Amino acid sequence: xxxxxxxxxxxxxxxxxxxxxxxxxxxxxxxxxxxxxxxxxxxxxxxxxxxxxxxxxxxxxxxxxxxxxxxxxxxxxxxxxxxxxxxxxxxxxxxxxxxxxxxxxxxxxxxxxxxxx
Numbered sequence: 705x706x707x708x709x710x711x712x713x714x715x716x717x718x719x720x721x722x723x724x725x726x727x728x729x730x731x732x733x734x735x736x737x738x739x740x741x742x743x744x745x746x747x748x749x750x751x752x753x754x755x756x757x758x759x760x761x762x763x764x765x766x767x768x769x770x771x772x773x774x775x776x777x778x779x780x781x782x783x784x785x786x787x788x789x790x791x792x793x794x795x796x797x798x799x800x801x802x803x804x805x806x807x808x809x810x811x812x813x814x815x816x817x818x819x820x821x
Contacts, residue, residue: 716800723797724748732782732794732821734810736801741770743782743810745794755785775806779813786819796821 725731730745745754759774761781786794794814801807815821 712800714800719797719800723795725795727754728791729793729795730754730791731797732814732819733797734799734801734807736770736799736806739770741775741778741806741810743778745782745786745789745791754789754791755782757782757785770806772806772809775809776813779810780817783814783817783819787817792818793820 723731725746725748727747727749730747733744733746735742740759742756742758744756746752747754757778759770759778762774762777786792796811798807798811803811811821
């Protein structure tokens, strides 16, 4: 397990060399655990989290089971919070995870809800 985690950290470091967020175009950082999925809008210049959403906020995911439907709901939730902050564009940071499955479902739902990245 540690080898998998090390490889993910390595991929994430490679991504973070090129991806940085500002107040107008924050970084949308995604983390997926075995039980939940988390997403944050981060201003890297100030080091502040502007908004966050997680599967823990949803009623359907209280039992710790995340699937594509829950990931889509989290994507819609973060897009709504971004609209409240007048944020239309973000930089997507997949956190070293492959862009498929739950990560892709979250990103597609955020795009469908109005975020551009």
